[in-house]
Amino acid sequence: MRDAGDAVCDDAGMEQRIGVCNLCEAVCGLVLTIEDGRVTGARGNPDDPLSRGHICPKGVAIGDVQHDPDRLRRPVRRVGDTWEEISWNQALDLVADRLAATINEHGKDALAIYLGNPNVHSLGAMTHGIAMVHSFRTRNKFSATSVDQLPHQVVGNLLYGHQLLLPVPDIDRTSYFLVFGANPMASNGSLMTVPDFPGRLRELQARGGRMVVFDPRRTETAKAASEHHFVRPGTDAWVLLAMLHTLFAEGLTRPPSYVDGLAEVEQVLAQFTPEVAERASGVPAEVVVRVARELAAADGAVAYGRIGVSTQEFGLVCQWAVQLLNLLTGNTDRVGGAMLTSPAIDAVGRGLLGRGHYDRFRSRVREAPEFGGELPVSVLREEIETPGEGQVRALLTIAGNPVLSTPDGVSLDRAIAGLDFYAAVDIYINETTRHADVILPPTTHLERDHYDLAFHLLAVRDTARFSPAVFPKGRDQRHDWEIFRDIHTRVVRRLRRKPPLRRRVLTEARLRLSPTFIVGMLLRTGRSGVTISDLRKRPEGVDIGPLRAGQLPQRLFTKDKRIDAAPALVMGDLERLRGQQLPGDDELLLIGRRHQRDCNSWMHNTDRLTRGRQRHHLLMHPDDLQARGLQDGAAVTVKSRVGSVVVEVRATDDMMPGVVSLPHGYGHQRDGVRLGVAESVTGVSINDLTDPERLDVSGNAALSGVPVTVS
Ligand SMILES: Nc1nc2c(c(=O)[nH]1)N[C@H]1C(S)=C(S)[C@@H](COP(=O)(O)OP(=O)(O)OC[C@H]3O[C@@H](n4cnc5c(=O)[nH]c(N)nc54)[C@H](O)[C@@H]3O)O[C@H]1N2
Ligand SMILES: Nc1nc2c(c(=O)[nH]1)N[C@H]1C(S)=C(S)[C@@H](COP(=O)(O)OP(=O)(O)OC[C@H]3O[C@@H](n4cnc5c(=O)[nH]c(N)nc54)[C@H](O)[C@@H]3O)O[C@H]1N2
Ligand code: SF4
Ligand SMILES: [Mo]
Numbered sequence: 001m002r003d004a005g006d007a008v009c010d011d012a013g014m015e016q017r018i019g020v021c022n023l024c025e026a027v028c029g030l031v032l033t034i035e036d037g038r039v040t041g042a043r044g045n046p047d048d049p050l051s052r053g054h055i056c057p058k059g060v061a062i063g064d065v066q067h068d069p070d071r072l073r074r075p076v077r078r079v080g081d082t083w084e085e086i087s088w089n090q091a092l093d094l095v096a097d098r099l100a101a102t103i104n105e106h107g108k109d110a111l112a113i114y115l116g117n118p119n120v121h122s123l124g125a126m127t128h129g130i131a132m133v134h135s136f137r138t139r140n141k142f143s144a145t146s147v148d149q150l151p152h153q154v155v156g157n158l159l160y161g162h163q164l165l166l167p168v169p170d171i172d173r174t175s176y177f178l179v180f181g182a183n184p185m186a187s188n189g190s191l192m193t194v195p196d197f198p199g200r201l202r203e204l205q206a207r208g209g210r211m212v213v214f215d216p217r218r219t220e221t222a223k224a225a226s227e228h229h230f231v232r233p234g235t236d237a238w239v240l241l242a243m244l245h246t247l248f249a250e251g252l253t254r255p256p257s258y259v260d261g262l263a264e265v266e267q268v269l270a271q272f273t274p275e276v277a278e279r280a281s282g283v284p285a286e287v288v289v290r291v292a293r294e295l296a297a298a299d300g301a302v303a304y305g306r307i308g309v310s311t312q313e314f315g316l317v318c319q320w321a322v323q324l325l326n327l328l329t330g331n332t333d334r335v336g337g338a339m340l341t342s343p344a345i346d347a348v349g350r351g352l353l354g355r356g357h358y359d360r361f362r363s364r365v366r367e368a369p370e371f372g373g374e375l376p377v378s379v380l381r382e383e384i385e386t387p388g389e390g391q392v393r394a395l396l397t398i399a400g401n402p403v404l405s406t407p408d409g410v411s412l413d414r415a416i417a418g419l420d421f422y423a424a425v426d427i428y429i430n431e432t433t434r435h436a437d438v439i440l441p442p443t444t445h446l447e448r449d450h451y452d453l454a455f456h457l458l459a460v461r462d463t464a465r466f467s468p469a470v471f472p473k474g475r476d477q478r479h480d481w482e483i484f485r486d487i488h489t490r491v492v493r494r495l496r497r498k499p500p501l502r503r504r505v506l507t508e509a510r511l512r513l514s515p516t517f518i519v520g521m522l523l524r525t526g527r528s529g530v531t532i533s534d535l536r537k538r539p540e541g542v543d544i545g546p547l548r549a550g551q552l553p554q555r556l557f558t559k560d561k562r563i564d565a566a567p568a569l570v571m572g573d574l575e576r577l578r579g580q581q582l583p584g585d586d587e588l589l590l591i592g593r594r595h596q597r598d599c600n601s602w603m604h605n606t607d608r609l610t611r612g613r614q615r616h617h618l619l620m621h622p623d624d625l626q627a628r629g630l631q632d633g634a635a636v637t638v639k640s641r642v643g644s645v646v647v648e649v650r651a652t653d654d655m656m657p658g659v660v661s662l663p664h665g666y667g668h669q670r671d672g673v674r675l676g677v678a679e680s681v682t683g684v685s686i687n688d689l690t691d692p693e694r695l696d697v698s699g700n701a702a703l704s705g706v707p708v709t710v711s
Contacts, residue, residue, distance in 0.1 A: 013035055013036050014033065014034070014035045014040075015033075015034050015035075016031055016032070016033055016034075017031070017032045017034055017470050018030070018031060018032075018045060018467070018539040018540060019031075019032045019042075019062075019446060019467055019470045020445075020450055020452075020465065020467040021042075021055070021058070021059040021062055021445070022118075022121040022122070022445050022450060022452075023058045023059065023062065023121070023445075023599055023603075024058065024187070024188050024190075024599070025188065025189060025190050025191075025192075025193050025455050025458070026051065026054070026056075026188040026189060026193060026194060026195035026196075026197075027050070027051070027193060027195065027452055027455050027459075028044055028045075028048070028051040028054050028055055028056075028059055028195045029044065029045035029047075029048030029050070029051045029465065029467075029540055029541060030042050030043070030044065030045055030055065030059060030062070031043050031044070031045045032063070032446075032470060034470070037471075038063070038067055039062070039063025039066055039067065039446070040063075042055065042059060042060050042061075042062055042063060043055055043060075044059070045540055047540035047541075048195075048465070048540050048541050049461070049463045049540070049541050049542070049543035050193075050195060050459060050461055050463040050465070050541060050543075051195035051196060052195070052196055052199070053196075054195040054196035054199065056188060056596060057596060057597045057608070057609060058596075058597065058599055058603065058609065060608065061603065061606050061608045061609050062445060062446065063446075064603075064606040064607075064608055064609075065427075065444055065445065065446075065603070065606075066444065066445070066446045066447075066471065068605065068606070070428065070429075070605055070676045071427050071428060071441070071444070072426070072427055072428065072429070072439060072441035073441060073474065073476070073477060074086075074088075074441070074476055074477075075087070075088060075090070075091030075092075075438060075439065075440050075441065076429075076438070076439050076441075077090075077091070077094070077437065077438050078436060078437055078438070083429070083439075086438075088440075088476075088478060091438050091440055092440070092483075092486050092487065092490055093490065094437075094438055095396075095423045095438055095440065095487060095490075095491075096487060096490030096491045096493070096494055097494065098394060098420075098421040098423070098437070099111060099394060099396065099421070099423070099487075099491050100490075100491050100493075100494030100495055101494075102393050102394040102420065102421060103136075103491075103495060104494075104495065104496045106391070106393055107389075107390065108136060108137050108138045108139075109138050109139045109140050109364075109390045109392070110138075110140075110390070110391065110392060110393045110394060111136060111138045111140065111392070111393075111394050111395075111396065112138065112140035112141075112142065112380060112383065112384070112392040112394070112395045112396070113133050113136065113138060113140070113141050113142065113395070113396045113397075113398070114142045114143060114377065114380070114395065114396075114397045114398070114400050114402055115129070115133065115141075115142070115143035115144065115397075115398050115399070115400060116143070116144050116397065116398065116399040116400020116401060116402070116405070117144045117148075117399065117400070117405075117600055118399035118400075119143075119398060119399050120454045121445075121454075122399070122442075122448070122450075122480055123448065123449065123450050123451055123452075123453065123481075123515045123516075123519070124442070124448060124479050124480040124481030124482075124484070124515045125398065125399065125480055125481075125484075126453045126454065126515075127453070127481060127515040127518050127519075128480070128481035128484040128485060128511055128515065129398060129480065129481075129484050131484070131488075131507060131510060131511060132484040132485070132487060132488045132511065133398075134373075135488055135492070135499065135503075135507050136491070137499075139361055139363075139370070139375065139390075140375065140380075140383055140392050141373060141374045141375065142374060142375060142376075142377040142380050142402075143374055143377065143400075144377070144400060144405060145374060146374065146375075146376040146377045146378065146699050146700050146701060147311065147377060147378075147405060147406050147407075147700070147701045147703060148307065148310065148311070148700070149190075149191055149310055149700075150310070150315070150371060150376075150696075150698045150699055150700040151310045151315035151316045151318065151319040151696060151698045151700050152166055152191055152310060152319050153166075153356055153371065153372065153698075154316055154319075154356070154358060154371055154569070154698040155316065155319045155320050155323055155570075156356070157355060157356035157357070157358065157371075157372075158320070158564075158567040158569060158570065159320070159323055159563050159564070159565070159567070160556055160557060160558065160563065161355060161556055161557025161558035161559075162348055162353075162355045162356065162557040163353075163354070163355060163356030163371075163372055164347075164348050164353050164356075164457060165340070165348050165555065165556075165557060166191060166457075166458065167323075167326065167332055167333070167337075167338035167339055167340055168191070168192050168193075168338065168339060168340075168341060168458055168459065168460055168547065169192055169194075169302040169304045169337075169338060169339075169460065170300070170302065170335060170336050170337060170338070170339045170460065170546075170547050171192070171194055171197075171200050171201075171204065171302075171460045172200060172203070172204075172460060172461065172546065173300055173335050173336040173546070174204065174209060174298075174300050174301060174302050174336040174337065175204075175207070175208065175209040175210070175298050175299050175300050175301065175336060176209060176210055176211075176212070176294060176295060176298035176300070176301035176302070177204060177209065177210070177211040177212070177301075177302060177304065178211075178212050178291065178295055178301070178302065178303040178304065178325070179211060179212065179213045179214070179215075179221065179225070179304050179305075179306075180213075180214045180215075180231075180236055180239075180240070180303070180304070180305035180306075180308065180309045180318070180322065181214070181215060181236065181305055181306055181307060181308020181309035181310070181312075181318075181704075182215075182221065182304065182305065182306030182307065182308065183215070183219040183220060183221045183222075183593070183594060184197040184221055184306075185197060185198060185201075185219065185220035185221040185223075185224055185596075186219070186220050186221070186593075186594050186595055186596045187306075187307075187594050190306050190307065191306065191458055192304065192306075192458060192460060193455040193456075193458050193459035193460065194459075194460050198224070200460075201224055205226070210226040210227070210294075211224070211225045211226055211227075212225060212226060212227045212228075212229075212291055212294075213225040213227070213228045213229070214228075214229050214230075214231045214236065214239065214283070215228065215230070215231065215308060216230055216231060216232065216233050216308075216589075216591055216655070216656040216659040216661075217591065217593065217619070217654055217655055217656065217659070217661055218230075218653075218654040218655075219593070219654075220596075229283050229287055230282060230283075230656035231281050231282065231283050231656075232280070232281050232282045232582075232583065232589070232656070232658070232659070232705075233308075233312065233589045233590075233591050233659055233704050233705035234312045234313055234314070234580075234589065234702070234704060234705030235280045235281035235282075235580075235582070235705075236281065236305070236308075236309045236312070236314075236318050237314040237317040237318050237321065237577055238272065238276065238277040238280040238281050238577075239277045239280075239281050239283050239288055240305075240309075240317075240318055240321035240322065240325065241269055241272035241277070241317070241321055241574075241577075242272050242273060242274040242276065242277035242285075242288045242292075243288055243291060243292040243295070243321075243325060244265070244269055244272075244292075244321060244324055244325060244328065245269045245270070245272045245273055245274070246274060246288065246289050246292035246293070247292055247296060247325075247328050247329065248265075248266045248269060250292075250293070252292070252293065252296035252297075252328075252329070253296075253328045253329070254296075254328070254329060254330035255327055255328050255330070255565075256327070256330065256332070256333070256552065256553075258552065258553035258556070258561065258562045258563055259327055259562070259563045259565050260562055260563065260564050260565065260566075261564045261565040261566030262328075262565055262566075264565075264566040264571070265324070265565050265566050268566075268571060268574055271578075273285075274286075274288040274289050279582075280580070280582055282656070292325075295325060295329055295331075296329045299336065300331070300334065300335055300336015300337055301329060301331050301336065301337065302326060302331055302336070302337050302338050303322045303325040303326055303331075303338075304322065304338075305318055305319060305322040307592075307704075308591070308704055309322070310700060311592075311700060311701060311702060311703040311704050312696065312702050312703075312704040312705055313580070313694060313695075313696055313702040313705070314573065314576075314577055314580070314696060315696035315698055315700045315702070316569070316570060316573060316696055316697050316698040316700075317570060317573050317574065317577055320567075320570045323338075324565060326338040327563070327565065332552065333549055333550065333551055333552040334549050335546075335547075335549050339547035339548070339549060340547065340548075340551045340552070340555060341456065341457055341458065341459055341462055341547060342462050342528075342544065342547070342548055342551075343456035343457055343459075343462060343464070343528075343544075344456065344462075344464035344523060344526060344528035344530045344542075344544065345451070345453060345456070345464075345519070345522045345523060345526055345528075346457075346526065347453050347454075347457060348457060349555070350522070350526070352453075352522075354372055354373075355557055356371060356372040357370075357371070357372060357373075358370070358371050358569065359371075360373075363375045363376070363379045363383060364383060364386070364388070364390045364391075365379065365382045365383060365386045366379050366382060368695065368699055369699060370699075371698065371699055375699070376695060376699035376700070376701065377402060377406045377701070378406065378407050378692035378693075378695055378699075378701045379692070380392075380402065380406070380412065380415075381408065381411050381412045381415045381692065382692075384415040384416070384418070384419060385415050385418070392419075393419060393420040393421070394419060394420055394421040394422065394423075395416060395419050395421075395422045395423075396422075396423050396424070396425070397422075397423075397424045397425070397426065397432060397433065397436075398424070398425040398426070398480075399425065399426060400426075400432065401430045401431055401432045401433070401600075401601045401602065402416075402432055403416065403430075403431040403432040403670070403685075404430075404431050404432070404601040404664075404665060404666075404667055404668075404685050404687060405600065405601055405664065405665070405687065406687060406692075406701065407642070407687055407690040407691055407692040407694075407701050407703065408642050408643065408687070408688070408690065408691065408692045409431075409667070409685050409687040409688050410642075410643055410688050411642075411692075413431070413432075413435075413670065416432065416435045417435050419435075421437055422435055422436045422437055423436060423437060423438045423439075423440065424436040424438070424439045424440070425439075425440045425441075425442060425480065425483055425484075426439055426440075426441065427441045427442065427444050428602060428676075429675060429676070430601065430602065430675060431601070431667070431668060431670055431675060434673070434675065440478070440483050440487075442477075442478060442479055442480035442482075442483055443469075443473050443474075443477050443478070443479050443480070446469065446470040446471050447469050447470070447471050447472070447473050447474075447477070447479075448469050448473075448479055448480075449466070449467065449468050449469050449515065449516045449519075450466070450467045451464075451465070451466045451467070451515075451516075451519040451535075452465070453519075460547070461543070461544075461545070461546055461547065462543075462544035462545055462546070462547060462548075463541050463542060463543050463544055464523075464528065464530050464535060464541065464542045464544060465535065465539070465540070465541030465542070466519065466532060466535035466536060466539070467539060468536070468539070481511075481514065481515050484511065485511040485512065488507065488508070488511055489508060489511075492504060492508075516532075519532060520532040523535075528544065530542055530544075569697065572697075573697045576697070583658070583705075583707065585658075586627075587658070587707055588624065588658060588659070588660050588707070588708050588709065588710055589658060589659050589660070589705045589706065589707060589708070590638070590640065590659075590660050590661070590662065590686070590689060590690075590704075590705070590706040590707075590708045591659060591660075591661050591704050591705065592661065592662065592663065592664045592686055592703060592704065593619075593661050593662070593663050593664075594663065594664070595615050595663060597609045597610075597615075598615075598663060598665055599665075600664070600665045601664070601665035601666075602665075604665075604666075604668060604677040604678060604681045605676050605677050605678055605681075606678070607678055610677075610678040610680050610681050611678075611680060614680060614681075614682070614683075615663065616647065616648075616662075616663060616666045616681070616682060616683025616684070617647065617648050617649060617650040617683075618636060618638060618647050618648070618649045618650065618660055618661070618662055618710070619649075619650055619652050619654065619655050619660060619661040619662075620649050620650070620651060620652070620655055620660045620710065621651070621652070621653060621655045621656065621657045621658075621659070622651040622652075622653060623657050624655075624657055624658065624660070624710075625649065625651050628710060628711065630649060630710070630711075632649065632650060632651040633648060633649070633650070634648065634649055635647065635648055635649075636648070636649045636710050636711065637710070637711050638660070638662075638689060638708050638709070638710050639689075639708060639709045639710075639711075640689040640690070640691060640706050640707065640708045641691055641693075641707070642688070642689060642690065642691045642692075643688045643689055644688075644689070645667075645684035645685070645688050645689060646684070647662065647683065647684045649710070660708065660710060662683075662684070662686040662689075663683070663686065664685075664686045664687065664703075666681070666682075666683035666684060666685060666686070667683060667684045667685025667686075667687075667688060668681060669682070686703075687703070689706055689708060690703045690706050691706060694706070
């Protein structure tokens with residue numbers, strides 16, 4: 001045991017430091033070798049009770065971000081096509097002047113804010129960013145949530161009373177793992193913090209357990225599974241509902257006593273038979289029935305659905321059905337099933353994160369409902385370009401790249417370029433931030449203290465870990481929380497209509513506390529008994545133990561501590577599902593994919609992650625190529641309602657016939673400008689094809705199953 005601050009020096013100039021990787025939800029513990037102030041090695045920390053020594057190629061590359069000459073370290077201002085460095089004071093004043101002027105002249109909704117994925121991986125963004133954003137009170141608040149996990153959050157709110165009270169697969173003890181639309185072998189898990197998924201899967205299989213995967217592509221996960229079935233993109237709802245139907249029809253339901261509304265559910269499911277599901281999805285009826293029976297019979301089983309079944313037209317129905325499969329088979333809150341975590345800082349239980357609410361207001365142009373105070377990012381473009389009262393005129397993005405990561409990137413790119421003012425808090429000039437008037441770059445992963453407020457909530461084992469910064473902040477650098485604090489103070493000072501004094505004083509006082517201080521306070525006032533000094537002595541992390549069963553119904557946030565299995569929003573959407581247009585036989589449907597060495601739209605400039613075989617190709621079944629007279633390797637045109645791209649095609653029978661796949665996060669060449677990415681990285685953006693009009697009822701973009709032609 002040693003203090004994290006104390007490095008272990010092997011010899012002069014070389015030391016080992018314990019750190020953490022925050023590039024994905026697995027949050028692996030690292031041991032870093034530092035020589036002369038540079039990271040020269042990174043390996044998984046075998047003493048970490050959660051990640052157990054796991055590391056992936058991205059974690060190995062974390063030092064590349066730290067030492068990247070492309071990374072911004074000082075604020076820059078755009079002057080025509082070039083950038084000039086300016087002081088923090090100048091930059092913060094400029095941002096505050098323009099944001100306040102926008103609000104003063106056009107009202108608070110004229111400022112739009114977009115929060116990207118890395119926010120949830122930064123302690124300062126969690127403790128300070130959310131508070132700053134909230135204080136601006138704009139309705140035009142957007143985030144990567146609505147191109148990702150929004151259906152999960154809406155279902156959490158509807159069933160359990162809180163958007164983030166989400167049961168997690170008890171992967172270490174389950175005997176049956178049913179997976180829809182996730183590829184944890186490449187993604188390392190999502191809404192399931194599961195470092196070393198491959199190792200945990202091997203253990204599952206060694207104890208006689210099974211993993212069954214439904215995916216339109218035979219993915220790395222599908223290949224490692226006991227069984228894989230192709231499913232036509234966007235039709236999973238039919239399959240999941242037919243599994244629920246089977247449970248009712250065969251008397252296999254064992255719901256806990258605190259669940260209501262099951263008679264209604266049973267009744268609406270009557271029409272969703274396995275035969276109907278087969279016609280819609282291509283999954284044989286007997287497979288649907290058998291898997292439902294196996295799920296019900298297994299001793300500790302769990303259904304899990306991720307991106308593939310969230311980012312589709314019936315994402316909410318899918319995620320509701322996944323929760324119901326676990327509830328109805330008695331697997332929720334049970335060892336080996338879908339379990340609740342008990343983190344040392346219970347951000348859900350202590351009310352630090354809101355419970356969520358739906359449709360309190362709607363977007364101005366399309367009248368899309370909000371969730372939890374956010375609007376679907378698919379409406380951002382029209383809110384910028386449609387004139388009228390409440391039109392968006394200024395934008396603040398924080399750690400995001402919506403031009404590549406949200407639907408119809410080409411149009412959004414144009415809209416953002418036309419804004420009155422745009423400020424970004426980001427460490428790179430990317431396809432979106434290139435339009436910014438000012439970029440404020442915070443410190444990054446290895447330069448800031450970290451305690452994970454988000455992913456301990458979703459981890460497959462309860463642990464706690466505090467990771468002090470590995471490198472000190474440079475003299476001319478700012479932490480993100482300091483940037484948020486300073487933007488807030490300076491904007492408020494300039495507002496004509498200031499927030500009520502009490503609120504202002506409270507927010508300012510709160511923003512002055514450092515994130516680390518807040519973590520210490522939350523630990524001290526929590527019930528775990530773990531303190532920050534315990535964690536400082538054990539930088540590898542403290543094990544709290546396996547997930548605990550028997551926490552329901554006490555932990556529900558519903559008023560009556562009961563679960564309504566038939567929420568009106570879902571029941572209503574089943575009507576819409578009945579009318580779903582199924583794809584024609586000669587139609588191709590586009591889906592996305594992730595690769596182990598990609599990190600959403602960034603890190604494409606590190607040689608370590610980009611050398612070797614290119615991976616941006618359109619994947620297509622050989623029969624589909626042949627039917628169109630196309631050759632493997634040819635450059636093809638892919639067209640959707642929204643746009644078209646030209647990309648090389650690769651033939652593979654890993655694709656379901658009738659389905660094509662492009663990775664997301666590519667397409668760095670825009671308007672002839674190629675931003676700092678490695679020589680070998682080419683490819684196009686899948687989101688130049690995805691359609692902002694395709695939305696799930698939750699507001700999530702239906703990125704999956706986009707009808708396309710290939711020629
Ligand atoms: N078609 C399709 N589209 C998708 C998806 C898909 O599967 N298919 N996936 C969706 C999903 S799940 C997500 S989460 C989104 C991601 O969408 P975004 O969050 O919009 O995009 P990222 O590529 O994660 O970009 C994050 C940016 O943050 C910056 N950054 C990195 N670290 C830090 C930091 O510590 N601080 C700050 N301030 N900035 C930092 C980097 O410059 C990077 O450009 O994409 C979504 N888009
Ligand atoms: N290496 C790497 N890891 C990452 C990321 C990354 O960019 N790279 N991003 C991180 C982020 S932000 C997230 S949210 C997570 C996501 O984590 P995952 O959800 O595990 O991510 P994907 O690999 O996109 O897996 C989605 C799967 O859904 C399938 N699919 C697509 N459409 C459908 C459909 O209609 N039905 C079904 N059943 N399946 C479908 C796809 O073929 C794909 O295999 O990954 C995280 N981890
Ligand atoms: S799986 Fe890889 S990217 Fe994710 S936290 Fe671990 S090392 Fe980092
Ligand atoms: Mo994500």
